[in-house]
Amino acid sequence: MQQRWIVRTLWALVVVAPAGILLAWWLGTVPDEHQPEVGRLVFGNIPDALIALFYVSVAVFLGLAAYLFAIRAKNWSRGADEARTGLWWRRLRELERGLSMRSVLEGGASGVMHSMIYWGFIVLLLGTITLEIDHLLPNNLKFLDGVVYQGYSAVLDAFAVIFLIGLLWAALRRYVTKPWQVRSKTRPEDGVILVLLALIGMTGLAVEAARIAVDGRPDFETWSFVGYSLSSLIPSADAAGVHQVLWISHVAAFLTFLVALPTTKLRHMITSPLNMALSPRERPRGAMREMPNLMEATDIETIGASVVAEFTWKQLLDTDACTLCGRCTSVCPANQTGKSLDPREIILKLGEVAARTASPAISPPVGVDAAITVTSDSVFERITAEELWACTSCRACDEICPVDIEILDKILDMRRYLTLMEGDFPQELGSTFLSMENSSNPYGMSQSGRAKWTDELDFEVKRLGEPGVTAEYLYWVGCAGSFDDRNRKVTVSTARLLHEAGVDFAILGPMELCTGDPARRAGNEYVFQQLALQNIETLNDLGVTKVITQCPHCFNTLGNEYPQLGGEYEVMHHSQLLMDLVAEGRITPKNKSDQRITFHDPCFLGRHNGEFDAPRKLLELVSSDVVEMPRSRDDSFCCGAGGARMWMEEQTGKKINIERTEEAVATGSDIIATGCPFCFIMLDDGVKELGEDEQVQVMDISTLLAERSLD
Template identity: 35%
Template sequence: MLTLIEKILFFVLAVGSLYLAWRSFRQAARVIQRGDGRLYMDELPRRIWRALEVTVTQRTVFRARPWSSLMHGFVVWGFLFYFLANTGDVLEGYFDIAFLGTGIIGDVYRLAGDVLSVLIIIGMIYFMVRRFVVRDPALKYHENVKLHPRIPGDIQRDSLIVGAFILVHVGTRFLGETFWVALHGDDTWQPFASAVSGLWGGLDHDALEVGEHVLWWLALGTILAFIPYFPYSKHAHLFMGPLNYFSRPDRRSLGALDPLDFEDEAREQFGAAKLEHLSKTQIFDAFACIMCNRCQDACPAYVTGKELSPSTLEINKRLEIKAHMGALAAGTESPSPLLDFAITPSAVWACTGCGACIEICPVGNEPMFDIMDIRRDLVLTQGDFPSELQGAFRGMENAGNPWQVGESRMKWAEGLDVPTVEDTDNFEVLYWVGCAGSFEPRAQKIARALVRVLNAAGVKFAVLGDAESCTGDTARRAGNEYLFYEMAKANIETLNEVHPPRILVTCPHCLHTIGKEYPQFGGNYDVVHHTTFLNELIQAGRLKLVGEGRTNVTFHDPCYLGRHNGEYDAPRYALGAAGAAVTEMERTRNSSFCCGAGGAQFWKEEEHGTARVNLTRYAEAKATGAETLATGCPFCMRMFADARQDESMNGGPEVKDVVEIIAERLGLEV
């Protein structure tokens, strides 16, 4: 128990520490408030539960690196307990009590403190050795990636400060408990402290009391010293991570972009050129970032040697904010554009929009959205974008398709009886053929195969024919939001006139755009991917699949079918029903590796790197030994068909769409 003078001193120090921390957190909050849009506070019980569930279970951390994740779990679970333990220590310092009593509750409390203290120490030693001794390559960056000037020193210094704080704080509290055990005798509920307490057997009673007293001050004093630094440190993710999950928007899908308000005549900035142009959520991401680099491990651009690292994008933002925290909090314009300190133009245009960085992030960061907003600024405000995209933009604007083809959208259907909505009443589904199915030769075969399968199943369908136009997905992902806006409005007007009961698509990008982004503009439709629909037909007995033998197939999960829209099982079920044995690639389902076409990459030259994305993924398919690489996206199909022609891929699997495999089993022409 503290003396009166010590109680007064601790109170004064605690108030001073909390005041300094409050000032720092207030500055951080003001910087976040500089952003566009809002933080989301609706449905508070659900949001609170989500934040608590993610924090306590650590399920988002365990998505990758299981050993490091376990060590991180030790530290997090221990610190969650330490909120209670530190409260108890302060109360015991001020009052002559045993916190939580001497009964079973107090016993369990002491056991938890004993075990978790040891686990925290083990976890922190692991992380310190990993960073400073082993120098894990996962914590480094490619030489061509843009790094904020403060990164080399700040990250190492901050990691050392945080690591030292945790080890000193937890270590001194644990040692304090060993002195307590030495004073009062072995405690079966504190096995580790009891084991260590034998070291103090030669000390008398007074020395043990002094030691316990000094260690109490060291344990809690380190907290008082660290709290003002806390908002500036990476350890802030302990609070900012859960708060990020708590306040993030509820998107219709992982990659659904927010619209820009083109009706606001007072608006001059479209997209993000500076920090304050980002949304509040995007600025919050910088404070929440744990600097673990998992996002760059999952990023197809980074893995293939491009200049893009989603991790350094967030870290660069964080360090720029840290360097100008006071000025930014006061409302001063940020001194440098994002392209000067956060990311290079090549990195901006290397993003495939696959969403892998969002899927893997333990704290809910969404760096892909930063990149899309920077593209919007480059295209809409600065007119600075890869020249190859101009052709796609012009084609969508003038011909309704990025291929710039002026012929009928029904040419793919020559020789088939494909009804249009003008000729058909009460159709079951509206088949949205898409630009690829209408104009790209390989995708046309997929469209024709689907029509034959639909006819075999007795599905009454119709198409829009020449009334169909590009959904605008390419324009939106390339940053040309205004072109997308105009195309979306026109398509919604067409669809609302037709009132389709259901829209069937073969392109996951059409699935995502019509199903998840058109609702932003009043277009609400039931949209289904053809692999999902085929599986429904099989389950309903409308498709009777026959065929001898089993084909060894590996399935590539298209990003906009899987990660963005959550459909993983239907393609595999359909393949299984068609007699295919599916061999999974190493990166599959929500960890699938992009084909390289998304994010408008299909319409431009791939940014310079050490490898091509499509070749990297196709090599993974080849490594399975499968005879066929199946997919459910016309763009993935084209990327892998091109990869198969590369000399290095001789003997690789044939590339087919799921519907083509089913058509073969039905004995239909493909």
């Protein structure tokens, strides 16, 4: 629905924009004889015929630009419906971030360069519009004279200089220094755009200089510090002719820009802020796109996305908003360790397939290889399964994208198609799926052993479902916490801390099934729903309302994804509850050690759910030497286990867990702390593989807290 409104608005603009310009012309035909003492006569020295041609041309080209944009937007309409309504305040804030270039500025030097070009252009355009408004106003309302005019002139000259320096910087970056972001992505279009923008800026300054020369170089024009200086180069006898030629050149460059705006990468000036405004959604960050209940639905023809029409219209708009900045690629753990996955390429390839199969034809994204053709609208002509299976679902790409493109959703939608429609998934996942279906956990262990860890405790743990048992909290132990030897110790520590603090908790024991997270991230929505629906039935039957879990994947799935299937619970990560218990004085760390500790942020606790502080606060209570890794908090680097990668072999490139462990070890820490069973396993394997296990220990925050708080 929403995409149709965008297209309709653009179609309306095809008529409305030219009509507005022609109306301005009609209003402006009242002879403007107002020559302020300190100011300028608009269209002075320009013959009436040229003025008429100017207005008609701008009207025609504006209509053409709106038409070309509408065709582009029509291509987004090929996608499936997706609601992006409501949340207006957040949308406005995102729009402001986009229009002000704040998100681009976060990208360091190249962000400054882009902002110089963008803001230079916008201020010059607004200056021209202001001049036109002043021109149309009755004489008694005109405001561009005196000191206002002088300030206006100085500001416009300053921004023209900023604009041109930005363009020079961009040209040097693209053709001389050639950082990796542009090296393989430079096409003739990039040069044409730089020249076109430079022409607009330079002819603008030259027109101003010639006009000042025509006016006899009055002193008050010194505020136009560039134009005034250049005007001395133009002989006064030739000034009128030179001015008209330059004016025509400036207008011609601007009209060319109006056509280039929708047909080249310049379209980002519109599509990127639009995409940002449309990015807020009701669904929590960590939740995958909702699917119908597969256990009940009988009319589902396809699952996931393989052809253009199976992506949503917003996902197709994403491809037109990508600025090719490459920030997503630079933080992708798969890409940075030598896998074939490149999140920027995922967006460009989808955009390419969508553009090359569009009707009427539209140009593909600028970074793609023009020599490659596609013969159908299937993305798998350009995107390989190997790329998709390399993703750890860490969400680093989405987090850093300056224009809010959602890359991870697309990857997971394509995985859904590969797994359920094609049966095309890594061999190792086959046994994981089977274990989840047959044993209700990915380890393939007997459910009867779920609560075996309780044997190590010197107190009884209540079990929900047993006669008369109730509890304030359900302690959701998770599969790793139940079956993995290293993580069982974490479970024991957590239970001891909860007991010590007097928390009223119980477990499910064998009634607890895997949440289904690995199946869902691996595209097997069927197994996910099978497990999730059984769990929800159990939890709802037992009247569970509050859940504690030490696994961020369970935390995310129970809290963010179970509501899609009718399970609404208040879910806390154990770090959050433990921090609350410390704050209430129910757990008291005895002494701080001077062992150096660094914290590895689990992706599903941090980036997916925004919890960065609770684990750190706990660590500061147990050590006086807590240090950060270079990549931490939202910039944290994945351990390599997410996205069901825990259950797949890593055969290409450097192992992600080794890359991360090296970073942690380089901090000189004695302990690498984390708050996720899978991060724990990956990092612990990492220190062993690096031969650092004698010097460095990997520990969960609850084990650390228990060691320093309990006898």
